[in-house]
Amino acid sequence: xxxxxxxxxxxxxxxxxxxxxxxxxxxxxxxxxxxxxxxxxxxxxxxxxxxxxxxxxxxxxxxxxxxxxxxxxxxxxxxxxxxxxxxxxxxxxxxxxxxxxxxxxxxxxxxxxxxxxxxxxxxxxxxxxxxxxxxxxxxxxxxxxxxxxxxxxxxxxxxxxxxxxxxxxxxxxxxxxxxxxxxxxxxxxxxxxxxxxxxxxxxxxxxxxxxxxxxxxxxxxxxxxxxxxxxxxxxxxxxxxxxxxxxxxxxxxxxxxxxxxxxxxxxxxxxxxxxxxxxxxxxxxxxxxxxxxxxxxxxxxxxxxxxxxxxxxxxxxxxxxxxxxxxxxxxxxxxxxxxxxxxxxxxxxxxxxxxxxxxxxxxxxxxxxxxxxxxxxxxxxxxxxxxxxxxxxxxxxxxxxxxxxxxxxxxxxxxxxxxxxxxxxxxxxxxxxxxxxxxxxxxxxxxxxxxxxxxxxxxxxxxxxxxxxxxxxxxxxxxxxxxxxxxxxxxxxxxxxxxxxxxxxxxxxxxxxxxxxxxxxxxxxxxxxxxxxxxxxxxxxx
Amino acid sequence: xxxxxxxxxxxxxxxxxxxxxxxxxxxxxxxxxxxxxxxxxxxxxxxxxxxxxxxxxxxxxxxxxxxxxxxxxxxxxxxxxxxxxxxxxxxxxxxxxxxxxxxxxxxxxxxxxxxxxxxxxxxxxxxxxxxxxxxxxxxxxxxxxxxxxxxxxxxxxxxxxxxxxxxxxxxxxxxxxxxxxxxxxxxxxxxxxxxxxxxxxxxxxxxxxxxxxxxxxxxxxxxxxxxxxxxxxxxxxxxxxxxxxxxxxxxxxxxxxxxxxxxxxxxxxxxxxxxxxxxxxxxxxxxxxxxx
Numbered sequence: 150x151x152x153x154x155x156x157x158x159x160x161x162x163x164x165x166x167x168x169x170x171x172x173x174x175x176x177x178x179x180x181x182x183x184x185x186x187x188x189x190x191x192x193x194x195x196x197x198x199x200x201x202x203x204x205x206x207x208x209x210x211x212x213x214x215x216x217x218x219x220x221x222x223x224x225x226x227x228x229x230x231x232x233x234x235x236x237x238x239x240x241x242x243x244x245x246x247x248x249x250x251x252x253x254x255x256x257x258x259x260x261x262x263x264x265x266x267x268x269x270x271x272x273x274x275x276x277x278x279x280x281x282x283x284x285x286x287x288x289x290x291x292x293x294x295x296x297x298x299x300x301x302x303x304x305x306x307x308x309x310x311x312x313x314x315x316x317x318x319x320x321x322x323x324x325x326x327x328x329x330x331x332x333x334x335x336x337x338x339x340x341x342x343x344x345x346x347x348x349x350x351x352x353x354x355x356x357x358x359x360x361x362x363x364x365x366x367x368x369x370x371x372x373x374x375x376x377x378x379x380x381x382x383x384x385x386x387x388x389x390x391x392x393x394x395x396x397x398x399x400x401x402x403x404x405x406x407x408x409x410x411x412x413x414x415x416x417x418x419x420x421x422x423x424x425x426x427x428x429x430x431x432x433x434x435x436x437x438x439x440x441x442x443x444x445x446x447x448x449x450x451x452x453x454x455x456x457x458x459x460x461x462x463x464x465x466x467x468x469x470x471x472x473x474x475x476x477x478x479x480x481x482x483x484x485x486x487x488x489x490x491x492x493x494x495x496x497x498x499x500x501x502x503x504x505x506x507x508x509x510x511x512x513x514x515x516x517x518x519x520x521x522x523x524x525x526x527x528x529x530x531x532x533x534x535x536x537x538x539x540x541x542x543x544x545x546x547x548x549x550x551x552x553x554x555x556x557x558x559x560x561x562x563x564x565x566x567x568x569x570x571x572x573x574x575x576x577x578x579x580x581x582x583x584x585x586x587x588x589x590x591x592x593x594x595x596x597x598x599x600x601x602x603x604x605x606x607x608x609x610x611x612x613x614x615x616x617x618x619x620x621x622x623x624x625x626x627x628x629x630x631x632x633x634x635x636x637x638x639x640x641x642x643x644x645x646x647x648x649x650x651x652x653x654x655x656x657x658x659x660x661x662x663x664x665x666x667x668x669x670x671x672x673x674x675x676x677x678x679x680x681x682x683x684x685x686x687x688x689x690x691x
Numbered sequence: 692x693x694x695x696x697x698x699x700x701x702x703x704x705x706x707x708x709x710x711x712x713x714x715x716x717x718x719x720x721x722x723x724x725x726x727x728x729x730x731x732x733x734x735x736x737x738x739x740x741x742x743x744x745x746x747x748x749x750x751x752x753x754x755x756x757x758x759x760x761x762x763x764x765x766x767x768x769x770x771x772x773x774x775x776x777x778x779x780x781x782x783x784x785x786x787x788x789x790x791x792x793x794x795x796x797x798x799x800x801x802x803x804x805x806x807x808x809x810x811x812x813x814x815x816x817x818x819x820x821x822x823x824x825x826x827x828x829x830x831x832x833x834x835x836x837x838x839x840x841x842x843x844x845x846x847x848x849x850x851x852x853x854x855x856x857x858x859x860x861x862x863x864x865x866x867x868x869x870x871x872x873x874x875x876x877x878x879x880x881x882x883x884x885x886x887x888x889x890x891x892x893x894x895x896x897x898x899x900x901x902x903x904x905x906x907x908x909x910x911x912x913x914x915x916x917x918x919x920x921x922x923x924x925x926x927x928x929x930x931x932x933x934x935x936x937x938x939x940x941x942x943x944x945x946x947x948x949x950x951x952x953x954x955x956x957x958x959x960x961x962x963x964x965x966x967x968x969x970x971x972x973x974x975x976x977x978x979x980x981x982x983x
Binding site for chain 1: 877878883896980
């Protein structure tokens with residue numbers, strides 16, 4: 150890097166409100182970004198990586214105060230600029246892309262409208278583009294982000310686009326005025342892997358064809374391995390390591406970086422031995438579920454076949470992964486198996502009992518056998534119930550005497566590595582990972598035969614994720630629990646499961662032992678999924 | 692990672708939480724004083740609210756030139772002590788407000804939770820009821836009913852209770868629909884909880900702190916409606932003291948003895964304001980983030 154940095158952050162400290170867990174969101178951080186390079190800021194939740202990005206845009210929420218330091222953009226300290234000057238910088242010289250593409254576009258205007266607004270709002274001095282040139286450069290932008298049929302797309306509204314397409318429109322908008330600095334805050338986190346792979350391609354394009362410097366904030370080392378040139382690792386508001394991509398990824402110096410990299414789930418597609426002669430606990434045959442909605446004045450009937458003819462069986466203490474992208478029907482399938490949703494077709498036998506035919510009291514009695522842990526640790530616990538009430542709820546429904554249930558609750562809390570005094574506390578006093586352990590304990594209170602984990606570790610940081618995965622594996626080994634693991638993450642699936650079932654558009658495209666499916670995928674879709682895993686060329690992961 | 696969430700530190704014991712909320716302390720204080728005034732009215736005044744004293748009519752409050760400390764808020768057109776009338780009048784306002792808002796709450800929450808939780812036909816029927824209720828002009832219906840059954844206390848309380856449930860129903864219906872999608876409800880189903888169990892333990896506790904706000908709004912609403920009805924001569928019947936009735940009785944002298952209206956008017960204003968502030972404060976303090 151021979152040129153001057155576009156952005157220099159010097160000794161910036163940002164204070165948090167007094168009542169918080171720690172005094173500073175970030176403390177004494179310094180970093181430089183040079184023209185044309187991609188700098189990745191990596192860290193777990195709460196590391197201060199997003200706060201840093203927001204500070205550069207002067208977008209810090211009011212409760213956070215920038216206490217000391219300076220942020221130089223092209224040599225000017227942007228902390229001293231008036232709000233009018235800051236507004237002139239935003240979108241023009243510095244632009245930003247956010248995590249959630251579904252809410253980042255205004256639903257009332259067409260894509261073309263919103264792109265044209267980027268130009269009309271900020272005419273570039275010395276570059277007065279008239280409407281015809283503007284139209285041409287908008288089409289160019291859309292081609293740059295590889296959107297199909299850009300001319301038609303200009304007339305489309307955001308709801309007509311998929312999440313990946315919207316994120317590409319966001320990138321086009323951010324790049325419209327050729328900013329000197331582009332800040333992307335987890336831009337691919339809420340997207341499917343295959344979509345993510347395509348968005349990362351676009352970021353690589355941007356780097357090669359522009360002078361724009363990119364700050365890419367992410368928690369995913371796989372993504373970092375794909376696109377970073379330089380890496381900044383943050384922990385609890387401090388920068389622990391800075392270096393080139395090769396150096397940080399392959400020879401990390403700081404213990405925290407090493408810990409983070411070690412916690413990333415590896416592909417573990419070796420053959421796993423299964424206890425011989427185990428009985429079948431679950432047998433699903435031709436499960437189908439169609440959603441019907443009536444819309445519009447004519448009440449026209451729309452149908453979506455969410456799950457189509459899915460069959461599989463589970464032996465005792467086996468672990469089956471159901472993988473697929475969003476919309477593949479994997480969560481609907483899980484809810485059907487739980488009888489949280491009613492199926493339209495197929496049979497399901499659990500321990501030989503026809504689960505789909507059960508009604509009323511006998512259904513409630515048989516629910517004990519199959520329990521579930523959900524994705525979002527924040528909405529899976531009733532905020533108004535203490536952990537004791539949450540854990541004892543199931544046993545109380547089944548008439549288990551209080552003292553006996555309480556003893557089991559204590560024992561399970563120890564199993565999930567939580568303190569016994571957690572019993573009297575409310576969910577808001579626990580972190581996401583701790584809440585997920587409580588959810589696991591709740592599901593185990595009834596000693597189920599089958600545990601369904603519906604994206605149970607997707608919302609967790611990698612280090613927490615690996616602990617929860619290990620916990621599930623331990624419990625399975627000790628108690629012979631059968632696991633049904635619904636996930637979009639193939640590496641996580643390979644970590645815990647023996648067999649895998651790949652779903653696409655509601656149907657099963659491939660089904661077999663992990664070692665076969667992941668080492669020699671037969672179906673093209675499985676091959677695409679495996680190829681899209683970020684960081685697959687990085688030797689630490691392979 | 693996109694946004695920031697602020698978790699204000701748990702305020703320790705809930706009582707300390709109450710005291711650290713300034714709006715709640717001030718409005719709670721005012722409401723408390725009005726409450727004490729209503730309950731201990733006989734101890735706080737030497738006069739009877741009904742006894743007329745025609746020799747001492749139209750005495751202005753003490754801050755006027757002709758005012759005396761004997762009747763420090765003056766007397767009305769029949770020579771009754773205005774302070775005493777005000778204290779006893781608070782009883783009517785508070786009673787009608789609390790009881791009718793509570794009746795309305797029971798009705799509205801029952802309807803709203805059923806509509807939100809069961810959905811489908813039940814929801815369609817209850818939404819129709821809500822729309823029906825919203826299309827009825829409250830004052831006109833109240834006028835008709837009072838004209839039929841006469842304006843006794845009981846009739847007014849029940850009447851207001853049956854007219855003010857719409858906001859509860861709308862709020863609970865929407866919140867219940869949102870809550871129903873939460874995964875802890877699905878967990879409860881999987882754990883074998885019954886529908887009544889889920890409504891009682893998972894839904895109602897999570898509605899409570901929103902309902903407190905609606906409840907206080909409706910108390911204030913009911914108090915104002917009672918005052919309006921009394922003002923129109925259809926609410927509490929004279930000589931029973933009520934703040935609305937006091938305004939009504941004073942209206943002929945509006946331009947000559949304005950305090951006859953200003954005093955009960957200010958009292959109503961303070962009461963309604965403090966009830967609303969107390970509601971907001973309680974919601975803040977009891978939010979789930981502050982549970983310890």
